[in-house]
Amino acid sequence: MYDVSYHRPASLADAKAMLASDDAKVLAGGQTLLPTMKQHLAAPSDLVDVRRIPGMSGVKVEGGKLVIGAATTHAEVAGNADVLKHVPSLACLAAGIGDPAVRHMGTIGGSIANNDPAADYPSAILALNATVVTDRREIAADDYFQGMFTTALEPGEIITAVKITPPKSGGYAKFPNPASRYAMVGVYVAQTGAGVRVAVTGAGQDGVFRHDGLEAALSARFAPEAVDGVSVSADGLLSDIHGDAAYRAHLVKVMAKRAVAAAA
């Protein structure tokens, strides 16, 4: 790893000041950023560790919405009583990210700031129509994800929390790569106030995306069989040594069915 200056701001205001340099990056859990730095694929001049800023981690319920602090780890989300009560499908997703040691460090804010095309959380945020809260504004999930490793975040903008209106029901199913355990395809379905929303991760060349056909079919009838008649195109899906686009298109339907069957 190249040299880097580590900073631990005590407040959001301090963190913002430290992030003024273009080459500074937020450190949230480090489970992607540190390996990337070790491979010299990223070389920030400064790391601004936001984990110990008061209020950045933990889960609360406010006005009927689940508010998850950005620095809340996957293990904390998976085991949190409020998450298990209001959005159990999200706890289930968090419990399946990486491995136990990674879940003790990785954070929800870090995952969605990175927007890895094979990460689990982006599918949940998008399907649940969640709101990404930052140090300067609130961003709707539909506006937030803008392509592989690309988000609406401006330089220096810090995610502070995610707000989720509990859905009537939700479910997540993924087909993990047998070696890396990243999602080759992950599908999150949610019965929200705005209808059924279906978000697919792992499969798209442009990262997480919603699927109109699946949403229409599942809005008409929320049952695994409703997926049968839907056509999922391989256009725009990833092809790699682990599976081609047609294989992933097939997996989208299989995972959608499993997600609906698991919905709670």
Next chain:
Amino acid sequence: MATISMTVNGKAVKRAVPDNTLLSEFLREHLRLTGTHVGCDTSQCGACVVHVDGRAIKSCTALAASLDGATVTTIEGLANGDLHPMQKAFNDNHGLQCGFCTPGMIMSGVDMVARYKAEGRELTEAAIRHELEGNICRCTGYHNIVKSIQQAAAEM
């Protein structure tokens, strides 16, 4: 440079190290605690698992500077006069071949048993295999490792 204070295996330590020092490097090169192994250095193999504030983490994927003030337990800190039940179980069941992955296996084993006990959940054989997702053994199968953790879980 960062000045880091930690409690490692019950002892207070203080060192000034470069900001980019990984916890694995801090333990192995600065504290000479070489029981923590670095297998892949890409957060996949789990040979470097240690406990930080009671939770298992991959020490190759954490900056020492970010853990200032933390309480760390490594494989060297597990035995208390006698071998820890997990260490004894790996010995009893031959839960290793070359032994390179063993420190991480044992630290992950202790962590999973503690978590399942705290949550009142049964640590079944299937659960152990699932929990070992982040620990890779390249010598042999996982059967004796799983047996070892099952034995220790009954004794811990």
